[in-house]
Amino acid sequence: MAPSTEMRFSGWGVDADAGELSEHVVEWLEQRFGGPIAAPVAPPLENQVRLSKSQISKRAQSKLSERVGATNVRTDQHSRLLHAAGKGYPDLLAMRSGKRVAAPDAVVYPGDTADVRAVLKICAKHGIAVVPFGGGTSVVGGITPLRGDFDSVISLDLQRLRELISLDEKSRIGTFAAGLRGPELEHLLRARGYTLGHFPQSFEYATVGGWVATRSAGQASTGYGRIDEKLVGARLVAPAGELKLAARPASAAGPDLRALVAGSEGALGVITEASLEVSPAPEVTRYEALMLPSFAAAADALRALEQAGEAPDVARASDEHETEMGLAFAGIEGAKGRLLEGYLRGRGAGSGALVVLGWEGANGTIDQRRRAALSMLKQHGAVGLGAGAGRTWAKNRFSTPYLRDHLLERGVMVETLESSTTWSNLMLLYRGVGDALSAHAPIVGCHISHLYQSGASLYFTFVAPQDLSDPYAQWQSAKREACDAIVAHGGTITHHHAIGIDHRRYLEAEDGATGVGALRAVKASLDPRGLMNPGKLL
Numbered sequence: 160m161a162p163s164t165e166m167r168f169s170g171w172g173v174d175a176d177a178g179e180l181s182e183h184v185v186e187w188l189e190q191r192f193g194g195p196i197a198a199p200v201a202p203p204l205e206n207q208v209r210l211s212k213s214q215i216s217k218r219a220q221s222k223l224s225e226r227v228g229a230t231n232v233r234t235d236q237h238s239r240l241l242h243a244a245g246k247g248y249p250d251l252l253a254m255r256s257g258k259r260v261a262a263p264d265a266v267v268y269p270g271d272t273a274d275v276r277a278v279l280k281i282c283a284k285h286g287i288a289v290v291p292f293g294g295g296t297s298v299v300g301g302i303t304p305l306r307g308d309f310d311s312v313i314s315l316d317l318q319r320l321r322e323l324i325s326l327d328e329k330s331r332i333g334t335f336a337a338g339l340r341g342p343e344l345e346h347l348l349r350a351r352g353y354t355l356g357h358f359p360q361s362f363e364y365a366t367v368g369g370w371v372a373t374r375s376a377g378q379a380s381t382g383y384g385r386i387d388e389k390l391v392g393a394r395l396v397a398p399a400g401e402l403k404l405a406a407r408p409a410s411a412a413g414p415d416l417r418a419l420v421a422g423s424e425g426a427l428g429v430i431t432e433a434s435l436e437v438s439p440a441p442e443v444t445r446y447e448a449l450m451l452p453s454f455a456a457a458a459d460a461l462r463a464l465e466q467a468g469e470a471p472d473v474a475r476a477s478d479e480h481e482t483e484m485g486l487a488f489a490g491i492e493g494a495k496g497r498l499l500e501g502y503l504r505g506r507g508a509g510s511g512a513l514v515v516l517g518w519e520g521a522n523g524t525i526d527q528r529r530r531a532a533l534s535m536l537k538q539h540g541a542v543g544l545g546a547g548a549g550r551t552w553a554k555n556r557f558s559t560p561y562l563r564d565h566l567l568e569r570g571v572m573v574e575t576l577e578s579s580t581t582w583s584n585l586m587l588l589y590r591g592v593g594d595a596l597s598a599h600a601p602i603v604g605c606h607i608s609h610l611y612q613s614g615a616s617l618y619f620t621f622v623a624p625q626d627l628s629d630p631y632a633q634w635q636s637a638k639r640e641a642c643d644a645i646v647a648h649g650g651t652i653t654h655h656h657a658i659g660i661d662h663r664r665y666l667e668a669e670d671g672a673t674g675v676g677a678l679r680a681v682k683a684s685l686d687p688r689g690l691m692n693p694g695k696l697l
Contacts, residue, residue, distance in 0.1 A: 169202035169254045171560035180565035187487040197570035214311040215264040219285040231268040238266040242314035245297035263304040263314035272431040288312035291425035293369030296361040300660030307693025323347040334434040337368025353437040356383030368430040373657035374422040381610045382472025387421040389436045397428030397685035406434035425692035441519035446549030449541040454478035457512040460539035465610040473517030481604025482513040570625045578650035581614040591648035596621045599637035616654040
């Protein structure tokens with residue numbers, strides 16, 4: 160049975176958590192746009208969305224039903240609509256456009272790995288494409304139900320695969336079924352005194368399998384590590400067979416096949432299990448915020464922290480534009496804003512770059528780490544804003560996508576993209592992509608949110624009045640020029656959103672023609688007919 164927390168088809172999350180758009184956000188945007196924004200237009204109801212007619216044959220549907228049960232093979236409007244798209248800006252435009260939406264011909268819910276094997280065998284026999292589906296949170300077209308060379312396509316929803324299969328406490332390795340969502344996983348681990356420490360913005364809805372398939376990075380990945388760094392074993396079911404990679408800390412037995420599973424995006428097979436390193440659950444957590452004189456100063460400060468081994472578990476730095484936008488959206492303006500500005504200027508920070516830091520750990524372990532980090536930051540001109548500002552960020556860190564949905568209803572385009580590069584190239588990439596986006600949007604902000612010894616990520620947000628005559632073309636133009644700028648300035652085409660549809664034309668620029676050819680050969684070996692997630696990644 161579908162969980163009660165399944166997301167809205169036309170936006171992020173659930174209605175109960177959506178809240179409302181604050182009037183001060185509207186006022187600030189109107190000031191930046193130089194004119195009023197549109198009155199809200201509610202998204203369509205489910206029964207107002209027209210779907211493509213299901214093309215799955217009765218015989219194939221019967222065979223699938225025999226295997227997984229008739230209630231777990233669904234062709235109704237509700238099920239197909241919820242699996243028709245992810246949560247990217249183009250996805251939401253399609254859902255709200257009034258045009259016919261291409262939906263999967265059926266949604267199939269396997270109960271275990273054996274079911275997945277059987278479903279792939281049935282689909283291979285009947286010529287049905289398969290799109291693995293976790294939480295439905297992709298923002299790059301990763302779960303769009305493309306048919307490829309086949310007449311029909313199913314969405315293979317893994318939500319019934321939701322268990323902690325085993326926990327090796329001595330080795331600190333948990334093995335998880337792929338359909339477990341973030342909150343469920345953490346609840347199971349915290350009951351045993353552990354945490355995965357993986358908290359992407361999609362945490363409330365994304366799944367273990369989705370994290371691994373997209374090489375996800377969490378907001379605390381500077382401390383706990385990315386999901387691919389935590390992956391020590393996996394099980395991937397492909398049309399040609401199965402990869403069952405036992406949990407091991409390291410091996411020199413040829414190229415690491417776990418690296419093929421991580422980032423495979425459903426194009427090679429279906430991830431049904433993942434073994435991941437876990438950590439003791441923190442006894443103490445502390446977040447706080449600081450202001451630095453500029454984004455360049457903040458970047459230098461975070462680099463110094465990371466390379467000295469003093470970086471906290473959460474480390475984020477917003478540029479001046481994102482800082483201004485964040486404070487305005489939080490309602491820190493007017494007298495309160497002037498008071499804050501005066502406080503910062505009196506300490507030499509002006510209105511610069513907001514930095515959020517977070518520490519997690521056992522009792523007695525945080526204070527020394529915090530003092531060392533703050534001492535280094537003060538050498539770069541940091542001014543403390545206190546723990547309250549940090550707690551506010553932590554409280555709201557999963558709710559930002561709701562703001563995007565509210566603004567979309569008001570005729571405002573809000574979109575994000577991300578990259579990573581070396582420290583020596585960071586500001587060059589920042590300026591290059593920022594300049595490209597500024598030609599399309601009056602508001603462009605950026606933040607650093609994941610630190611490495613050799614470099615960091617850059618996460619851009621751009622906001623503009625929507626071109627109501629062709630909003631998709633408007634988005635496409637901005638996205639294309641920004642991605643071209645990423646490539647031209649030496650960034651990765653994605654840091655944690657994956658390739659999907661949106662970035663596939665840039666994969667060769669990152670991996671080279673020979674590298675892409677090698678990936679195609681792997682796909683041909685594991686998925687010789689091309690059933691798996693057609694049109695994604697490659």
